[in-house]
Amino acid sequence: MAVVDPLIELRGVNKHFGTLHVLQSIDLTVGRGEVVVVIGPSGSGKSTLCRAINRLESVESGEILIDGQPLPEEGKALARLRAEVGMVFQSFNLFAHKTVLANVSLAQIKVRKRKKEDADRRSRELLARVGEMINEVLEVMQQLARDGMTMVVVTHEMGFARSAANRVVFMADGRIVEDRAPEEFFTAPRSERAKDFLSKILKH
Numbered sequence: 001m002a003v004v005d006p007l008i009e010l011r012g013v014n015k016h017f018g019t020l021h022v023l024q025s026i027d028l029t030v031g032r033g034e035v036v037v038v039i040g041p042s043g044s045g046k047s048t049l050c051r052a053i054n055r056l057e058s059v060e061s062g063e064i065l066i067d068g069q070p071l072p073e074e075g076k077a078l079a080r081l082r083a084e085v086g087m088v089f090q091s092f093n094l095f096a097h098k099t100v101l102a103n104v105s106l107a108q109i110k111v112r113k114r115k116k117e118d119a120d121r122r123s124r125e126l127l128a129r130v131g132e133m134i135n136e137v138l139e140v141m142q143q144l145a146r147d148g149m150t151m152v153v154v155t156h157e158m159g160f161a162r163s164a165a166n167r168v169v170f171m172a173d174g175r176i177v178e179d180r181a182p183e184e185f186f187t188a189p190r191s192e193r194a195k196d197f198l199s200k201i202l203k204h
């Protein structure tokens with residue numbers, strides 16, 4: 001996508017973990033003030049991509065520029081960069097309600113010898129609290145986005161992606177497969193990979 005005022009630029013970025021080609025010729029430009037949500041199946045390279053932007057991972061080839069400057073290798077310049085470039089990771093799909101309820105309840109039934117109904121009630125109370133924390137995090141992030149902070153967000157929270165993202169970057173197998181406006185992506189995904197991913201995740 002054409003970006004007017006680039007803040008983060010990745011050009012032809014490649015990385016392997018052993019024989020696994022985890023970032024495959026990644027080209028991505030994030031404009032100043034943009035909110036880019038990165039989604040995709042587990043293992044597609046989302047975290048590695050974000051870690052590379054913050055230089056928590058080195059890359060083998062290609063360029064990463066922040067505000068026109070190549071990522072510093074080390075030292076004070078890197079510390080300054082890290083002070084400016086924060087990271088946000090979310091994996092809310094871990095809270096897919098049924099699985100969690102069953103898991104949380106199981107421990108109470110087995111260990112605390114609670115009855116299933118009591119355990120489920122208690123589990124629901126705890127999960128509601130976690131749900132409230134998730135919403136608070138999302139609200140803070142939406143506020144930061146409104147304040148103009150540039151964000152690259154890895155999330156499994158599709159509601160957040162739809163409401164806060166300027167762009168959705170969909171990754172699969174180390175590649176950026178789609179880079180689109182959220183409404184376009186969610187209503188008319190082009191790739192089979194994205195269609196498959198959405199059909200699974202939206203069922204939760």
Ligand SMILES: Nc1ncnc2c1ncn2[C@@H]1O[C@H](COP(=O)(O)OP(=O)(O)OP(=O)(O)O)[C@@H](O)[C@H]1O
Nearest residue numbers: 017018020022040041042043044045046047048049
């Ligand atoms: N330090 C590492 N050493 C070896 N392999 C790694 C390492 N970090 C990640 N991988 C592998 O690289 C691939 C991409 O991992 P990554 O964590 O970037 O995926 P992800 O898209 O963030 O997945 P998830 O949605 O589960 O967080 C996976 O196959 C993972 O097992």
Ligand SMILES: [Mg+2]
Nearest residue numbers: 046047048154
């Ligand atoms: Mg990850």
